Amino acid sequence: MALEGSLRDMSLVDLFRIFQLGQKTGMLMLVGTQERGIISIAAGRLVDAAIIRSADRQVTAVREDAILQLLQWDDAVFAFRHDPNLLKRPVRITKDSTWLMLEGLRRRTRPLPLQPHQVLTLDTPLELAPLPDNDEWNAGLAMDQVRLLNLIGVYRTLRVFCQRTGIIPDTAIRLASELVIVGLVEIGTIDVPVISGTPKPVGQPDTAILQAQPVLASRVVAGPTRRALPTKRALFDAVVRRIREL
């Protein structure tokens, strides 16, 4: 099976981040309305790329130029297949992936549609992500993005950053969003509503939940009914043991 989908579900920038995170090796094929893109990846690094016009099969762009053009695409389907042979392929893309992503975002005429987890407000807690090993990526940063990277660890939110630097909020949000998209800044966990195991009960009284979960009930019920605990505990252990034995 290959990793397959649409750029509407996962942007090319996100795909590049996945390739870096997972040190992937393989071929990414993109099919747009009139052109096709091919990107070779070796151990998470972009090594070659081309754009081919579908009508006459002419190559219209290669290497960094192809990557930067592909980063403008919003509507294409893709398939990524693992191919270890690409580890032997000569590296034809010399620019760093993060630099290419930043440059691609900068050239876009319209902002990249953000996924829900990438949407920022002035009060979203931000953290500096582990930075790439090489120094090539930072050449793609705008001056205010460099300031943001230097100060976000201290100020934590864009509201404080804007107050201290005088940068207008809309600009700060746009610059920070780009840094989040390319993975240089991460959204912190404080005050962020995330799905946890203790959601608020809706339309279901707590007592019913306790009945629904005998193990849970056995541990929170005190007093005379506590005698039931060893039985419930034993039952739970029996379930665990039985599944281990399968």
Add this chain to the structure above:
Amino acid sequence: MQLYNIVVTGAHAAGKSQFIQTLQKVEDSLVIPQPSSVTSFERQRIEAPLDHTSIFIDSDVIVDIFNLDGDPFDPSSFAEREISCLGYVVLFNSCRPVHFAETLRLLHRFTMLTNAPFIVAATQQDDPAAIPLSYIRQRLNLSEQIPLVPCVTTNLESVKQVLLSLLDHIEHQTYEALL
């Protein structure tokens, strides 16, 4: 007879049926209770043509593992099983980014419906092209407290690990509730 449920859910083609079928292949886990030992309601549940398998714990206790389709999701079909639901497993296909939106919707629907503990299992993690777990956690907006485990639905050991992770999580949550 006591019946407990573990619900397996996820978007279309997330691997729910395969997950159940892998458990069904374990011959001794298939238990058909004697009709005299169960009520008509229990028998109806056990014999229902729903994708499920039954794990025999002892002569009185059965854990049913149900495949509950998330697409389209019928809250009433879960409400019946929630009565004795130990917890649930949400499957996510690691090679299908289109599932992010549906899985998020599913997670929200379930957390509104029940407080039962749950874990997320990322299927197809044996595929070298699979989306890494760290990215899946980010996109599904899962807190660090929610286990996100790799799963190969055709592999019994992997399926067992998912169930054991859910049971661990149930146990852990119970301690948390006591603190």
